[in-house]
Amino acid sequence: MSFIQAMAADLQQAPSKSVPHVVFGTHPAILSAIRTPAITLAIWRRRTPESFAGWIANVDLGAIEDLRFETSVNMLQDDVRDGLREAGYPEHLAREALTDDIAALARQLAKIAEEDHVVIRLEVVEDDACRRFHADYVTARLITTYAGPGTQWLGQTDAAAHAAGAPSSALAINCVSTGHVGLFKGRLWAPDTAIIHRSPPIAASGTRRLVLVINPGREERVSQARQDTP
Template structure:
């Protein structure tokens, strides 16, 4: 993938806003290099099935991108071994490496947590450069096309999809507007992964 941020992305599928790049391979995320694109989506299936993580505390750490798997393995070492831990660790490490390459960051901040409430349920734009978000199970992050009015129905990532969101630090007023799906009192939960540049704090 080119290091040039002015690389133009291929046209999105019919009906997709022109500021959104979508594809079925990991390379779809490189569309975020296009100045016009504020959201790049890699459509894919979840890598793990739903499991009971009600007792798992949120995991959050900053590390060199190449050490993410090692850091996650240290967290799992404090729990009984489970078959889902290996594929989840491998996927988080792969996404951390992709993020680091596209964001030109040697270190990343990783947040992995089960969410049973509304999270950041108000539509907003993040005060970061780039943010990677994927939901391993449950409802995915909702987003709005640029210029959407109050009556516009949100679009959403599916479980497993990876979204690379441009925040205000990189896109200014064009930063992608999004929110966590409101699921409080529904009995639903989500397993959410967020990757940022180190020290860029979630809103």
Template sequence: MSPSLDLLHAAPLALPDHVRLGRDSGVLGTIDDPAVTLAIWERASPLPRPDLAEFPALRFAADAGSVAAKVRAALADAVPQDWHDGLARDVETLARLYATLTGEDRVEVRIERVTGNGCWKFHADYVALRMITTYCGQATQWLPHGADPQSPPRALAPGDVGLFKGRERAGDRAIIHRSPPIAGSGEDRLLLVIDTEWPDRG
């Protein structure tokens, strides 16, 4: 059997005990299990592969129910794109879900086109819970507990929604992850990060 066929028929990697994976958003609720540090909602990206050349970096705090309006307002001066409204609606859907899971009414939203190697080193976030999705391009990479940082990482797929438990809730067991290093490749990514509102916001 050729190497390519060996790879094709290889058994899938076992899912670590501290990670939950599901095709319904309900899987994200498993993050409340003390043993779970990463919950992944598998889904296809709701956006087409857009041209991100003129996409501005967006960052704001808002009530979860007003996130779509905030995204639309922030994009009002950008060149109109058919997918902007779909993006606004999906970000609000995820913000509402995050607010329900955390019990926080207000959220911090960051949406940006990534072309370089920001956050390319493996790390754990100094937050309680962080929601991450990559609408297009390579998605966030993560390591099982105890894995050698030099070992091949696992990765979310574009569209997947990951709920990452940080050091505030998991201490030394917080999930280790990074942004895929893409500098010089010509690739880009559209990244969404949702947190609870940062304390310096007034």
């Protein structure tokens, strides 16, 4: 199947009638739809290999260091591999699979955003630090959750209700499933319609999440954009 055929097949599934600004698909090409002005979230509903998911589930996340680094597209594979090793991920064939997955997602995001650098974060989350609904001051942000519950998001109607003061209990809260990949449009590409999302509240549950977040471009540009935005 060609790229165009795959994209066409996926777009037949989405956007949904209830949230026309969000697209879903089973091919990675669906993520490119984020460049469509009306689309604010693209979700790749992928299938994670069982051996990979099983390894992640058995990693002692309490013994793992968080990763955050900027790298060029040309150095992705080596930098991710070194980072996982230094962070304490145990040596295993699945660690190399995780390296490949992170590098592939970062390359895809860089291509979509037309950037040659990315900022990668791989973090163990066990609190409610980002539990408030918000939009990011980036062009776009790729998020996938390898373990634990995935990122929650709101359709535009509920986002407007939230902005008007509606409590979370009154909102239809959606979720990017564990293992699926979400590409979230930020305020730099959509100042007024960026996708509203949050980390799921987990502090009271004792749950841990392993979350990959990738921003396109250099970190200094993202930080400057945040400072320049009122």
